[in-house]
Amino acid sequence: MEIKKPAVAGTLESSDCLVTVEPGEGKVEFSLDSTVIHQFGNQIRKVTLETLDNLGIDNVKISIVDKGALDCTIKARIEGAVFRSVDQYDNLPWGGAIK
Amino acid sequence: MINEQKKKRLRRSMMFLNGQKPSLIKDPYIYKADSLMFDLEDAVAVTAKDTARFSLYHALTTIDYRGAERVVRINGLDSDLWKEDIRCVVAADTELIRIPKCENKEMVLEVEAEIEKAEKEFGKEEGSVLIMAALESAKGVMNAYEVCTSSPRMIGIALSGGDYTKDLQTKITGTGIELMGGRQQMIIAARAAGVQCFDTVWTNLDDMDGFRRDVQMIHDMGFDGKSCINPRQIDIVHEIFTPAKKDIIFAEKVIREIDTKKAQGIGVFTVDGKMIDIAFYDGAQRTIKMAKAAGVYEGDL
Numbered sequence: 001m002e003i004k005k006p007a008v009a010g011t012l013e014s015s016d017c018l019v020t021v022e023p024g025e026g027k028v029e030f031s032l033d034s035t036v037i038h039q040f041g042n043q044i045r046k047v048t049l050e051t052l053d054n055l056g057i058d059n060v061k062i063s064i065v066d067k068g069a070l071d072c073t074i075k076a077r078i079e080g081a082v083f084r085s086v087d088q089y090d091n092l093p094w095g096g097a098i099k
Numbered sequence: 100m101i102n103e104q105k106k107k108r109l110r111r112s113m114m115f116l117n118g119q120k121p122s123l124i125k126d127p128y129i130y131k132a133d134s135l136m137f138d139l140e141d142a143v144a145v146t147a148k149d150t151a152r153f154s155l156y157h158a159l160t161t162i163d164y165r166g167a168e169r170v171v172r173i174n175g176l177d178s179d180l181w182k183e184d185i186r187c188v189v190a191a192d193t194e195l196i197r198i199p200k201c202e203n204k205e206m207v208l209e210v211e212a213e214i215e216k217a218e219k220e221f222g223k224e225e226g227s228v229l230i231m232a233a234l235e236s237a238k239g240v241m242n243a244y245e246v247c248t249s250s251p252r253m254i255g256i257a258l259s260g261g262d263y264t265k266d267l268q269t270k271i272t273g274t275g276i277e278l279m280g281g282r283q284q285m286i287i288a289a290r291a292a293g294v295q296c297f298d299t300v301w302t303n304l305d306d307m308d309g310f311r312r313d314v315q316m317i318h319d320m321g322f323d324g325k326s327c328i329n330p331r332q333i334d335i336v337h338e339i340f341t342p343a344k345k346d347i348i349f350a351e352k353v354i355r356e357i358d359t360k361k362a363q364g365i366g367v368f369t370v371d372g373k374m375i376d377i378a379f380y381d382g383a384q385r386t387i388k389m390a391k392a393a394g395v396y397e398g399d400l
Binding site: 084 | 120121125149150152153154156157158160161162182183186187190191221
């Protein structure tokens with residue numbers, strides 16, 4: 001998938017995170033601001049890269065502001081932002097690229 | 100194959116959870132409601148309809164809800180959202196889909212067709228996802244029996260008091276007077292069709308005495324359970340919907356006595372000073388069944 005335009009998903013509420021994606025410059029650029037960065041920074045990075053990989057994205061600027069989200073929420077917010085960036089709201093690949 | 104056991108499971112409490120909020124859907128099993136109802140409809144802001152689905156999909160496929168039934172309320176059939184809602188939640192193995200603002204058989208059949216399509220698309224067993232319908236209008240309540248008998252997947256109907264009273268041109272008074280006819284009609288229709296019947300939410304969280312009276316009343320009317328919006332409501336619902344020890348003991352006596360007396364050729368007799376005949380048999384068995392389902396039965400019937 002190719003990121004077409006900047007898009008945002010999520011909130012800054014507790015247990016949630018705010019994900020912003022923008023078209024990249026030929027690679028994945030990842031930035032993270034988290035209340036639990038020391039304990040879970042690496043894990044969040046891992047989940048993010050895996051999720052992008054599942055979606056077939058290798059060219060994106062992605063920034064996450066995390067408020068203690070579970071892995072499943074981080075995934076959901078990344079996918080939310082990515083599908084918004086390509087304006088796809090139907091016929092989503094549940095169980096395929098979304099897994 | 101539709102699992103009849105699953106259709107009839109214990110559903111004393113059904114707790115609404117906003118599908119938009121990760122903090123609410125991450126661990127609601129701690130409140131021990133029989134069913135958890137994840138909402139994609141009214142609780143979710145129009146601007147979050149798409150992202151709520153992703154959250155719900157991953158929550159349903161990752162989190163262990165520890166035996167609580169996972170129900171999803173999809174968006175209304177007058178929206179352009181409900182078909183994708185169905186794809187999402189069928190793919191995520193939800194057990195039960197709640198149709199909002201249901202008014203007739205055709206609406207149920209439309210949803211059923213989409214579920215079937217999604218079951219095929221995602222390789223799920225046909226009939227694995229069940230349906231319930233919320234009746235939220237005078238027309239819906241008038242057509243209660245038609246809705247109850249519309250599909251083999253139908254497990255029951257639920258009253259949605261807010262919209263229903265708006266349609267009646269009245270309001271929720273707290274006394275139940277405005278809901279009386281609707282509730283009665285629904286429970287009769289559900290029983291005639293052999294499905295379950297659930298009551299509307301109680302929204303005044305400061306009036307717990309009123310809540311208790313409301314739950315007692317719908318229990319006495321024959322309802323199977325109550326929709327809840329706050330964890331504080333669950334224990335009260337379970338207390339009222341779980342047979343008390345004295346009711347269980349009496350039911351055991353009734354069953355044993357009827358069995359014995361039948362063998363002796365006696366039709367009517369007394370148990371603890373109350374007249375008993377065969378008409379009490381099913382009720383007593385239901386008490387034991389409820390006690391077993393609620394995990395409070397210690398006897399050997």
